[in-house]
Amino acid sequence: MSISRHYVLAAGGTGGHLIPAFALGQELLHRGHHVALITDERGAKIPGAPEKMATHILPAGRITKSPASWLPGVKAIAEGRLMARRLYDSFEPSAVIGFGGYPAFPALLGAFAENVPTIIHEQNAVLGRVNRFTARQVNAIATAYPDILRLSPRYQDKVHLVGNPVREEVLALRDQPYPPMSADGIFRVLVTGGSQGATILSEVVPDGLARLPLNLRRRLQVTQQCRAEDIETVRQAYAAHEIPAELATYLPDLPDRMGWSHLVIARAGASTIAELTCAGRPAILVPLPSATDNHQSYNVKEMVQAGGARAIAQTQFTPVELAKQIQKIALEPGALENAAKAAKSCGRPQAVSDLADLVESFGKAPIMHTIKPKHDTASAFAPSPALAKDTAL
Known part of the structure; x- marks a missing residue:
């Protein structure tokens, strides 16, 4: 008997990050779980998201080499982290899965603060910046290639080669x-x-x-x-x-x-x-x-x-x-x-299934009830009507 859980996927606003997130989201929905997506405004416009996956937009601070980006970038990350924690308090995710990109960073920081199990998926053959920043703290690192540059050898015991999820078509x-x-x-x-x-x-x-x-x-x-x-x-x-x-x-x-x-x-x-x-x-x-x-x-x-x-x-x-x-x-x-x-x-057609198996192997106790009413998260962290495809998770 399958047990329903809540999962949060976090991905940056490009197709490269979101396509595998959509594929995993669809697979988890097929398995009877509830799934929410955290992204930015660009990501919310990428087509292909599963209909029953609610979409939440977080501030995604971007810190570059320019000192002018540091203060606003840190402020946006802190704001996004707070909003993510509020979502997790109501949604009670069994795990948060990051797919890279700046919007995934505050989502993962919020998960660390709430002691929610975390997994990151790296689509490329070089570990991305957000994944590099979070690799030490996450519970598992899923990769698409056997050899990943910029992935420290000390994390090899939590690396899982799954491939890159693709669309069913x-x-x-x-x-x-x-x-x-x-x-x-x-x-x-x-x-x-x-x-x-x-x-x-x-x-x-x-x-x-x-x-x-x-x-x-x-x-x-x-x-x-x-x-x-x-x-x-x-x-x-x-x-x-x-x-x-x-x-x-x-x-x-x-x-x-x-x-x-x-x-x-x-x-x-x-x-x-x-x-x-x-x-x-x-x-x-x-x-x-x-x-x-x-x-x-x-x-x-x-x-x-x-x-x-x-x-x-x-x-x-x-x-x-x-x-x-x-x-x-x-x-x-x-x-x-x-x-x-x-x-x-070279293909890894079982990527989405293997990644979903990995996700299900981590997590808190099964969710036995729906969203708790103790906080009014609607005002603090609500998807727009056009983006929240299924807010009654």
């Missing part, structure tokens, strides 16, 4: 075969720069595809996600090269697109790589050089070493180099299929 692709590709069949290429798009892909990919040999170029069918400010320029470039391309600023059916693609050209965000390896799709990856601690350059290593992807540094990402790398993988018989198998070998 992506998990379903794992049971589908790699799309067949004959010598003269359509060659489907998917180009995506993540939730925000990537201008460098818009600038390089059309011209790179145009440099492919004629017999390969004529077989192309491209789907590309672009920034709004880039899309018309990209459309004109493909038209000039006579390459059929479908362009959009957002691809709500991205898992379906990935399912029929033969090759993906993308950034190297943790969620992107997790989806590629779960689905088993070969890729050419261009790490974002400005990513914190250059973590995208480390994210690609496992997939590249297995043979499932090729990585091109942005400084070397030119139309000529892109065309050269595509030819190496697309013109050699069986190379794409072998790369797809190699990518799939």
Whole structure:
């Protein structure tokens, strides 16, 4: 018999932090638990949150190298910590799970103060700043890669390799075969720069595809996600090269697109790589050089070493180099299929289930009643009507 508990997930306002949080939230809801999310205003706008997961917005102080950020940053963190403690007093979480990003910091500090068990999940191959700050005090550290930079060896006894949770629609692709590709069949290429798009892909990919040999170029069918400010320029470039391309600023059916693609050209965000390896799709990856601690350059290593992807540094990402790398993988018989198998070998499809098992292994006594009425938290810590999808937890 399953026992219902309350859990709080805390994640920063980017898709990279929130997508795995949403996946875990959905899994915990499926298991009969109650789940709340702590994030910031940006995070509250990211689509994909489970309908029955209440969303709470906390101040997320950001302390940078500039002294001007120190005082307001500390004040915001202290305010967020107090608000989190008030929520925990009424919600009585069995555990708080942090997924990185600044909004997770005050949520975890509040959990430490209330002696609530804590777990952090690191999506990237480099331990993020908030996770580094809290690693010593948390009960468990869940990782997406076997080797994590900036993770102190003294914490190894509480590290659990689970992988990076992905959407159910992506998990379903794992049971589908790699799309067949004959010598003269359509060659489907998917180009995506993540939730925000990537201008460098818009600038390089059309011209790179145009440099492919004629017999390969004529077989192309491209789907590309672009920034709004880039899309018309990209459309004109493909038209000039006579390459059929479908362009959009957002691809709500991205898992379906990935399912029929033969090759993906993308950034190297943790969620992107997790989806590629779960689905088993070969890729050419261009790490974002400005990513914190250059973590995208480390994210690609496992997939590249297995043979499932090729990585091109942005400084070397030119139309000529892109065309050269595509030819190496697309013109050699069986190379794409072998790369797809190699990518799939890196996938961890049980990530969300394993993470949920880990979460359930920590925690206070089962919750046997609903929210206590002893505090009026509605005025101190209430989600807006538009964001609180299920306030009667």
